[in-house]
Amino acid sequence: MVPPLQMPQLPPEALPALKDLLYRMADDALIIGHRHSEWTGLGPILEEDIAFSSIAQDKIGHAYALYRLLHELGEPEPDHAAFMRDAPQFRCCHLVEYPNGGYDFSLMRHLLFDLAEQWRYHLLERSSYEPLAQLAHKVRGEIKYHVFHATQWVVHLGAQGTEESHERMQRALLQALPLALGIFEPSEYEELLAGHAIFPGERVLQSHWWETLLPILERAQLQVPPLETLTPAYGGRRGQHTEYLQPLLDEMTEVFRSDPTAQW
């Protein structure tokens, strides 16, 4: 166990808030990375299989970097944080837990999630917590590509594909939107995080996200229901998850848990 580092710029009362933020981000990245990786070998064409698998790897890399930051703050080491917790200890949103379904849902989720990631890391580049600001700067290019990839696909299938592809993207949007709003489930630490200039907060993030999302969906010729008619899928940030998370964890952690002390 590594003792918490001395962080002169981090007041002690901000520590639980920072850890909560990092766990939310890390768990989101790990679980969506695992879901994306389930497409490996099953993608629609070779080029896309490689691209999507590579994005999945990037996500696991982001999760690893975030678990390392948590470890520096006194949390378990990355492998244990990723593989030894059960669903109630996870802080990911419901959006990332859902099974892949068809490629329509997977792509729509990928767009909704990564657009939020892009904004979140953009805002974090100015975080007062220096290690997080540095990480945000480092992942900028990767996430820009993820958004580029997602946008091309959603616009293509929505506006330039067939009637069937358009309908399926529309259905996927309606299914994924309430789940995506769960990304921005506020925590008890919102004011603390904003007050210490660590992170401006989920509400700010959501409004940036929504403003950028609308023009993309318009290019994809998809109908967007009014925001106020949607019920966000909250609960994930408090450890209340869908029925899909625990089976995912069981499968993902099976090898690691068979011998947690093994040297790989």
Place this chain on the structure above:
Amino acid sequence: MEAPVQATIRSLDPRVTRLGIPQELPEFTPKPPLDEWQTYEVFHQARPGEQPVHVGTVHAPDPEMALVFAKEQYARRGTTYSLWVVRTADIYAFRSEDADIFATVPEKTYREPQDYKVVQKLLRLKRKSHGSSSADAPASP
């Protein structure tokens, strides 16, 4: 008696098992011919000012998607400044049976550009040894 449940494929890969693929596959309807995306040729530019080099092809429905795919196929490792994609159909080339038109009569070696190539190689080497990474346009003959 209940109807016998058809056996599904069980694989070491749990994702495959979950798909519930019947062991006895039904007859496939073949896809209509030409149901393929076109190909794009990919050119990789390592640094600003350097010549893009042809590195391969990707299947894609449009140029933007070709760029999306080219990035992961050809720019995952090493240094990349940019990528170009060009529709394969837009490239004009000699037919292989016309390869003989490049044959040269030996008496005219004075016209061959070998010397220029050597000069450019030397220039590149010199630039490298001076530690400069910028590649200026080679002196044209």
